[in-house]
Amino acid sequence: MAAAGDAIYVWRSPAHGGTPIDIAAAEQLARFAQSEGISRVFYDNYGDGSQNQSSGRQTRETLADILTIFNDAGLQTEALYTDSGHIENVLEYNTSVSEAARFSGIRLNYENSFKGTSPDERREPTTTGDIAFYQDAVQRAGSLPVYASISFHWDEPIQIDGVSRPAFQHIIDVVAGIDVQTAQDSATVIRRLTAEECQYATTHNKTCDITIETADVVRSIGLNDWNTFFEEGPEMMRTSLSEVSTEFPSVAFAYHFYQGSYGSTDEAVSTWTVETQPFTEAEVVLMMALSQSVLLAGGAMLVQRHIARQPL
Numbered sequence: 001m002a003a004a005g006d007a008i009y010v011w012r013s014p015a016h017g018g019t020p021i022d023i024a025a026a027e028q029l030a031r032f033a034q035s036e037g038i039s040r041v042f043y044d045n046y047g048d049g050s051q052n053q054s055s056g057r058q059t060r061e062t063l064a065d066i067l068t069i070f071n072d073a074g075l076q077t078e079a080l081y082t083d084s085g086h087i088e089n090v091l092e093y094n095t096s097v098s099e100a101a102r103f104s105g106i107r108l109n110y111e112n113s114f115k116g117t118s119p120d121e122r123r124e125p126t127t128t129g130d131i132a133f134y135q136d137a138v139q140r141a142g143s144l145p146v147y148a149s150i151s152f153h154w155d156e157p158i159q160i161d162g163v164s165r166p167a168f169q170h171i172i173d174v175v176a177g178i179d180v181q182t183a184q185d186s187a188t189v190i191r192r193l194t195a196e197e198c199q200y201a202t203t204h205n206k207t208c209d210i211t212i213e214t215a216d217v218v219r220s221i222g223l224n225d226w227n228t229f230f231e232e233g234p235e236m237m238r239t240s241l242s243e244v245s246t247e248f249p250s251v252a253f254a255y256h257f258y259q260g261s262y263g264s265t266d267e268a269v270s271t272w273t274v275e276t277q278p279f280t281e282a283e284v285v286l287m288m289a290l291s292q293s294v295l296l297a298g299g300a301m302l303v304q305r306h307i308a309r310q311p312l
Helices: 023-035 060-072 087-096 128-141 167-174 187-203 217-221 234-247 281-293 299-307
Strands: 007-011 040-044 076-081 105-111 146-151 157-160 163-166 177-181 207-213 252-256
Touching (some): 007 023, 040 060, 040 105, 128 146, 128 157, 128 167, 146 167, 163 167, 167 177, 167 187, 187 207, 187 234
Parallel strands (some): 007 040, 007 252, 040 076, 105 146, 146 177, 177 207, 207 252
Antiparallel strands (some): 157 163
């Protein structure tokens, strides 16, 4: 169902409920990706290929074996990090292994928690220094492409060289491509939230992916029902994304695929989603509380409507 160029996020860090991916799991994941027409992997390897990895991280040898499996399966693999401090290590790793074991790029995964030049800040890009952060990363990476995960609302005007434009446009000008984090299950909403970013990227010959949630993140990290296709199931996801592709034929999808642990060899990675059980009363109360404390005004009403499956 996936168009050529679609990607899958491979989370394997303990923070995302995974254990370090092993050879068997990598082979299994490669088969799954091939069966779905996926051609890229955004790989969070919770390390950087350094020779001396701390506990829970992969050795260089294991990383090389896994990337060889992905590359042999036709999967371009980007190193996925939430800071740019690993760039030099990735470059050094790439020069130390065969071409079949190399990363094809680096993806800076900030989403809505951009830190900029300060490790203590969590915000969206608003300054020229924030754009310079991406420029610095691209310069340090040399010939290795740098991509950026951005949120759909990064539109704060920033003036550079006398020209004021939304932050996302400046970022797209700098990097090789983007993926736009939307976390929505409606084709109409997905199109509305990503139209400006994807149109700007594709008209400037940059790649644009729309990030899609596929699993029960409502229960695991406190998002809401409309953030994921888990409840609707794979057929509804295929139908909705087909509608998006009709309007944006040059855009691909990047799937957040939280299917348990990628490192567990006895856990089949063979299906996108499954139908969840109805929400319990306690979960409804929790979602309402989250909507009122975290979401924008009107969030509680949206939660109520979505739980009842009423049209928005």
